Amino acid sequence: MKDMPVAKVRNFALLGHTGSGKTTLLDALLFKLGATDRKGSPEQGTSFADWTEEEKERKLTIWAKPFEMVYSSPTLGRHELTVLDTPGYADYYGQVIAATTVADAGVLLVDATAGIQVGTQRAWRRLEALNLPRAIVISGVDRDNAHFDATLAAIQSAWGPRCRPVTAPAGEGLTRLLAPNPPAEVAEQRNALIEAAAETDDALLEKYLGGEALTDDELARGLRRAVVAGGLIPVFALSTVKDKGVTELLEGICALLPSPLDREVTDADGKPVPTGPDAPLSAFVWRTINDPFVGHLALIRIYGGTLKPEGELFNVTKGQKERIGAMFYLNGKKQEPAAEAEAGDIVAVPKLKVTGLNDTLGAPGATVRFPPLQFPHPVVSFAVTPKTQGDDDKLVTGLRRVAEEDPTLRVERNAETHELILSGMGDVQLNIAVQNMKKHSHVDVLLSTPKVAYKETINGRAEGHHKHKKQSGGRGQYGEVYLRVAPLPPGETEWFENAVVGGTIPTNFMPAVQKGLVEGLQRGALANYPVVNVKVTVYEGTYHDVDSSEVSFKIAGARALRDGLSKAKPVLLEPIMKLRIMAPDSALGDITGDLNHRRGRILGMENEDGLQVIVADVPQAEAFNYSSQLRSMTGGRGTFEMEYSRMDVVPSNIAQKIAAEAQKHVVEDEE
Numbered sequence: 001m002k003d004m005p006v007a008k009v010r011n012f013a014l015l016g017h018t019g020s021g022k023t024t025l026l027d028a029l030l031f032k033l034g035a036t037d038r039k040g041s042p043e044q045g046t047s048f049a050d051w052t053e054e055e056k057e058r059k060l061t062i063w064a065k066p067f068e069m070v071y072s073s074p075t076l077g078r079h080e081l082t083v084l085d086t087p088g089y090a091d092y093y094g095q096v097i098a099a100t101t102v103a104d105a106g107v108l109l110v111d112a113t114a115g116i117q118v119g120t121q122r123a124w125r126r127l128e129a130l131n132l133p134r135a136i137v138i139s140g141v142d143r144d145n146a147h148f149d150a151t152l153a154a155i156q157s158a159w160g161p162r163c164r165p166v167t168a169p170a171g172e173g174l175t176r177l178l179a180p181n182p183p184a185e186v187a188e189q190r191n192a193l194i195e196a197a198a199e200t201d202d203a204l205l206e207k208y209l210g211g212e213a214l215t216d217d218e219l220a221r222g223l224r225r226a227v228v229a230g231g232l233i234p235v236f237a238l239s240t241v242k243d244k245g246v247t248e249l250l251e252g253i254c255a256l257l258p259s260p261l262d263r264e265v266t267d268a269d270g271k272p273v274p275t276g277p278d279a280p281l282s283a284f285v286w287r288t289i290n291d292p293f294v295g296h297l298a299l300i301r302i303y304g305g306t307l308k309p310e311g312e313l314f315n316v317t318k319g320q321k322e323r324i325g326a327m328f329y330l331n332g333k334k335q336e337p338a339a340e341a342e343a344g345d346i347v348a349v350p351k352l353k354v355t356g357l358n359d360t361l362g363a364p365g366a367t368v369r370f371p372p373l374q375f376p377h378p379v380v381s382f383a384v385t386p387k388t389q390g391d392d393d394k395l396v397t398g399l400r401r402v403a404e405e406d407p408t409l410r411v412e413r414n415a416e417t418h419e420l421i422l423s424g425m426g427d428v429q430l431n432i433a434v435q436n437m438k439k440h441s442h443v444d445v446l447l448s449t450p451k452v453a454y455k456e457t458i459n460g461r462a463e464g465h466h467k468h469k470k471q472s473g474g475r476g477q478y479g480e481v482y483l484r485v486a487p488l489p490p491g492e493t494e495w496f497e498n499a500v501v502g503g504t505i506p507t508n509f510m511p512a513v514q515k516g517l518v519e520g521l522q523r524g525a526l527a528n529y530p531v532v533n534v535k536v537t538v539y540e541g542t543y544h545d546v547d548s549s550e551v552s553f554k555i556a557g558a559r560a561l562r563d564g565l566s567k568a569k570p571v572l573l574e575p576i577m578k579l580r581i582m583a584p585d586s587a588l589g590d591i592t593g594d595l596n597h598r599r600g601r602i603l604g605m606e607n608e609d610g611l612q613v614i615v616a617d618v619p620q621a622e623a624f625n626y627s628s629q630l631r632s633m634t635g636g637r638g639t640f641e642m643e644y645s646r647m648d649v650v651p652s653n654i655a656q657k658i659a660a661e662a663q664k665h666v667v668e669d670e671e
Contacts, residue, residue: 004070004080006276007259009344011082013064013099015127016109017119018088021139021240023049023061025109026085028240029250033069033081035331049085051332054432061087062432064099064287066299066346068329068336071250079254082346088119090639091426094375094408095287100126101373102286102301104344105257106134107249109238112146115154118582118639121609124159133227133258135234137249141169142239152235158609164192165235167248174237174245178219196232197222220255227256228263260344265303268371274304277342281305281313283361284370290405292440294350299330300341300361303370307341316369317359322352357407375408378423379642380430380627382447385420391443395420398441402433409433416530417451426627452621454658455573455647456524456531456565461486464564467542468556479552481505481513482540485564488533497537505541505553512550513538516557525566527659532573532647536561572655575620578603578645581630582611583638590633598622599651617645 014022026049027040040047045056055062069081084099100106106127110120127134136155141148148169155163168175168186175182177190198208200222208214214222226232234256238245265273265282273282287299300307307313313322327347329336341347355361358372386395399411399422409430410423424430430447438444463484470477488495496517498510505513517536524531538557579600583591588605591614595602600618607613618626623642630638650658 004078006261006343008078009080009082009259010105010253010257011084011103011260011344011346012105012107012253012257013084013086013096013103014109015086015096015100015106015123016088016139017111017114017117017123018060020088020109020111020114020117020120021238022085022088022109023047024240025137025139025238025246026067026083028243028246029069029081029083030067030331032243032246033071035067035069048332054435058428058432060089060428061085062089062092062095063087064095065330065332067331068346071254073251073254076251076254080344081250081253082344084346086123088123089426089428090119090122091424091429092406092408093122093425094406096123096126097375098286098373098407100130100132102284102346103132104260104263106132107137107253107257108134109137109139110151110155112138112140112148112151113143115147115151116158116610118584118611118637121158121582121611122639124609131230133230133263135227135236135249135252135257136163137236137238139238139240141237142242142244148237154610155235159233161192162196162231163233163235164196165189165237166193166252167237167245169237169239169244172244174248176248178223193223193232194219196226199231200225200229224256224258228258260303268369273368273370275343276304277306279304279343280366280368281307281361281363282366282368282370283307285355285357285359285361286373288357288404289348290401290440291350294335296352297348297350298352298355298359299346299348302341302343302345302347304343305363307345307347308339312364313355313361314364314366315355315359316362316366318354320354321364322355322361324349324352326350356404373407376425376641377643378408378410378425379640380426381421381423381450381624382430383417383419383450384422385446385448387444387446394441394443395437395445398437398443398445401441402436406433414450414453416453419450421450422447449624452574454527454529454650456526456529456570457533457573458485458487458531458565458568458570460567460569462564462567464560464562464567466556466559466563468552468559469547470552471547476544476547477549477552477555478544478547479509479549479554479556480542481538481553481556481560483517483557483560483564484537484539485561485568486535486537488535492535495535497535499537499539500541504543505538506543506548509543509548509550509553510538512553513541513557516554516559517561519554520558520561523562524570525562526570526572526655527662529572529662531565534565536564572650572658573647574650576617576645576648577620577623577642579614579616579618579623579626579640579642581614581616581638581640582608583614583630583634585612587634587638588612588614591630591638594629594633598626619648619650 023042030036031039036048064086067083072078086096086099198204236249282304283300283302285298289297309327327338360369403409465482467480521531600616603615
């Protein structure tokens with residue numbers, strides 16, 4: 001804890017739309033507070049915050065990263081700041097989820113020239129979902145076309161009057177609304193702050209309503225209580241380039257944002273978890289890193305107790321002991337050894353044997369367990385194959401590695417199409433993942449559009465029949481099956497019925513018939529896709545005393561089924577995805593037109609925080625490239641979420657094309 005009381009710790013996440021100035025602010029803080037010897041710049045590729053090769057190349061924050069700094073306030077004393085830098089780019093929203101889960105507060109940047117953007121709203125919704133105390137920073141107030149007042153008005157319109165300025169631009173400097181003698185034109189805003197402070201305590205409110213002035217100490221305590229409770233969201237003006245408002249922001253963070261002791265922490269069952277250095281040890285792994293020099297790193301947030309190196313831990317999630325060796329703070333790529341860590345601290349611990357993402361750690365015998373991180377569903381998928389034959393093992397290793405570092409990447413083998421699928425939050429994320437696989441795992445891959453896992457079903461009833469008879473010298477093959485097919489009633493799970501009477505199919509051959517039906521359901525009569533929601537009733541057949549066999553009845557059953565399916569109005573089913581799209585009003589026409597072109601069905605539209613929200617159902621076959629198309633239509637200002645909804649019937653004209661293509665690849669059964 002660097003000899004710092006927990007009450008003096010401020011653990012917060014920097015959030016905002018990409019380009020809103022988060023990384024520039026963090027680089028300025030690192031330099032101003034002596035954590036670096038020069039001021040980094042993301043534009044020039046010298047940022048200490050965006051230090052990985054991928055981030056420098058793309059000029060884009062990709063990973064959520066912790067930074068430890070000490071600020072010595074002239075009025076409030078020394079404070080430890082644990083700052084979690086987060087990406088603003090939509091593809092890396094999973095990093096925002098992880099960082100905000102372990103932060104005690106959020107600092108949300110809004111660009112004074114662009115105002116509230118899609119990424120701003122996404123970050124706001126996350127803070128609201130977690131009920132995190134927060135501050136808002138209107139950045140770039142000195143730039144051309146910057147509009148502090150208009151941006152503040154938009155913020156208050158979208159998020160309410162609890163968003164109150166505490167600093168505002170004034171010529172070349174700033175107005176501090178809580179200063180003893182601010183300009184008269186901000187008196188109303190100042191009074192609103194004082195009222196917010198007074199409302200946190202009955203005695204203060206009575207004093208305020210009685211016309212008495214609150215002391216500086218009463219005002220400070222009241223404002224902090226209001227921020228911690230969520231009744232006040234302080235708004236700061238900032239010009240990082242000119243170092244205007246940076247000190248005032250630091251003062252505000254120390255004075256107004258909560259310490260780890262001010263936040264109620266709950267476990268997976270919703271029960272309070274004791275915090276502070278004297279509480280039992282409780283900690284959570286919110287991110288893992290594969291460091292090329294150190295190996296596997298677990299980034300751990302301490303909630304209660306004190307963690308020291310060279311000690312024994314208990315992994316509550318996995319029920320196993322761990323031995324902790326080294327431990328250090330991270331400041332970009334700099335690693336500072338940590339003698340101990342307490343509540344609010346985030347430390348990196350290397351080479352833990354069983355511990356991974358989402359694991360809860362405690363002292364031996366601990367039972368407290370924190371809920372796991374919940375990441376959004378992927379919205380982009382590609383089929384992955386190695387460029388070089390024989391690199392399959394390298395491919396699997398590489399995919400496992402990138403998925404460990406970024407849990408929003410998912411890797412799975414599609415059981416129906418047999419393709420290896422890599423899914424994520426966007427094209428940029430997947431392209432960077434592929435680059436990392438080539439660099440670290442030495443495997444080059446090809447990405448292609450995945451096959452759609454179509455299915456077939458029937459809309460009618462029909463009878464099917466097949467007599468399998470084969471004679472080629474010696475014992476022959478003989479089996480005959482009659483059956484009926486019909487749609488499986490909703491809620492019913494028993495798809496097979498044996499209605500044979502009189503022994504026309506001997507009992508010992510019926511399992512072979514059923515096996516033939518199971519195999520037959522894997523290849524429908526329309527386009528050879530698996531068949532679902534069909535009831536099959538076998539009611540008649542014939543056999544031969546010598547030539548009948550299990551193989552004969554298996555073949556007869558499969559082909560009788562195909563005969564029945566072909567007559568029962570077969571239809572093709574396709575996966576339907578539900579999309580929730582957020583974009584500016586100006587892009588609404590292009591988006592709705594594009595959705596119609598994709599056979600989409602718009603379910604509803606509404607305005608949320610100044611953006612249009614469109615909910616639509618879209619066939620999966622039409623949604624594979626939607627991420628790049630939406631980015632193009634909205635100039636990068638649109639974003640969307642996607643999840644599986646249901647299977648639905650493919651229109652007949654499209655089904656015919658799919659069936660014709662499928663027939664080219666049919667391998668006929670050998671008799």
